[in-house]
Amino acid sequence: MIKIECNDFNLDESINCGQIFRFNKESDNSYTIPLSDRIINVKQENNILIVNSNDENNLEDIVKVLFDLDTDYNEFNKVLMETDNKLIPIIDKCKGFKIFRLNQFETIISYIISANNNVRNIKNSVDLLSIKYGEKVIWNSNEYYLFPTAHSLKSITIEELNSMKLGFRSKYVYEIINKTNSNEIDLNYIESIDTKEALEYLVKYKGIGLKVASCILLFGYGRYDVFPIDTWVKKTMTEFYGVNDMKSIQKIINEKYGKYSGIVIQYMFHYKRNK
DNA sequence: GGGCAGGTCTAAG
DNA sequence: CTTAGACCTGCC
Numbered sequence: 001m002i003k004i005e006c007n008d009f010n011l012d013e014s015i016n017c018g019q020i021f022r023f024n025k026e027s028d029n030s031y032t033i034p035l036s037d038r039i040i041n042v043k044q045e046n047n048i049l050i051v052n053s054n055d056e057n058n059l060e061d062i063v064k065v066l067f068d069l070d071t072d073y074n075e076f077n078k079v080l081m082e083t084d085n086k087l088i089p090i091i092d093k094c095k096g097f098k099i100f101r102l103n104q105f106e107t108i109i110s111y112i113i114s115a116n117n118n119v120r121n122i123k124n125s126v127d128l129l130s131i132k133y134g135e136k137v138i139w140n141s142n143e144y145y146l147f148p149t150a151h152s153l154k155s156i157t158i159e160e161l162n163s164m165k166l167g168f169r170s171k172y173v174y175e176i177i178n179k180t181n182s183n184e185i186d187l188n189y190i191e192s193i194d195t196k197e198a199l200e201y202l203v204k205y206k207g208i209g210l211k212v213a214s215c216i217l218l219f220g221y222g223r224y225d226v227f228p229i230d231t232w233v234k235k236t237m238t239e240f241y242g243v244n245d246m247k248s249i250q251k252i253i254n255e256k257y258g259k260y261s262g263i264v265i266q267y268m269f270h271y272k273r274n275k
Numbered sequence: 276g277g278g279c280a281g282g283t284c285t286a287a288g
Numbered sequence: 289c290t291t292a293g294a295c296c297t298g299c300c
Contacts (some may be wrong), residue, residue, distance in 0.1 A: 115281085120280090122280090122281085210283095273281085
């Protein structure tokens with residue numbers, strides 16, 4: 001067990017705002033989360049995170065990266081509230097919220113599945129994939145499953161993906177798996193290019209539109225300057241600025257929130273969805 | 276039973 | 289280049 005000090009972090013809010021699909025809330029109010037290579041269990045007590053894992057190697061650093069603990073969000077929030085006073089009540093509600101840094105391949109697959117889908121179904125499909133193809137971890141005599149790697153999915157068929165309730169998205173996921181395995185899609189390369197290029201790189205693939213690509217870059221690559229505009233953000237923008245069409249919404253977000261757009265949008269998502 | 280859920284693809288103008 | 293329809297699935 002390790003303890004990590006965390007200031008201005010709210011685990012509950014951050015984990016329940018839809019950015020991560022695979023987690024379990026335990027009876028003691030802790031959360032169990034499968035990461036790329038291990039299972040962690042996290043509980044927050046004030047400004048201390050109590051973290052357990054089946055693998056404590058480098059655990060503190062991994063948790064800090066996962067929850068973006070070393071980034072000072074107060075600084076962003078201050079600038080944003082000065083730029084746009086409409087954000088003040090939203091940011092006030094989102095105190096302690098952090099953008100998670102998730103496994104990149106898992107993020108790509110999960111957000112392709114998210115298109116025109118609901119959270120219950122998304123979680124169900126991602127869990128089915130993990131149980132069937134992910135590495136099993138036994139910890140404290142419980143069974144957990146990591147999200148599968150592209151390599152471990154190399155022989156999956158469209159029919160199997162259909163049986164995991166991916167629906168019309170099966171063919172998209174199938175293509176991403178194969179192109180990742182053939183190195184046509186290079187997840188490390190995306191790290192090296194700027195956000196605009198990375199968006200163009202991702203939207204070439206079927207099933208990845210601007211929204212999904214933005215989520216991949218926000219949660220898989222920590223690019224705060226993307227803006228994944230979904231139904232909730234649209235509703236917030238309509239409420240605040242009376243605009244409906246994507247072009248106007250994009251323009252306002254880009255001009256007002258700039259390099260922090262991704263964070264603002266996540267705040268809006270949280271604000272509107274829980275209203 | 277129709278509508279909807281963190282959109283995207285496709286065909287048509 | 290822009291835009292309306294269709295789309296798997298499960299749950300309300």
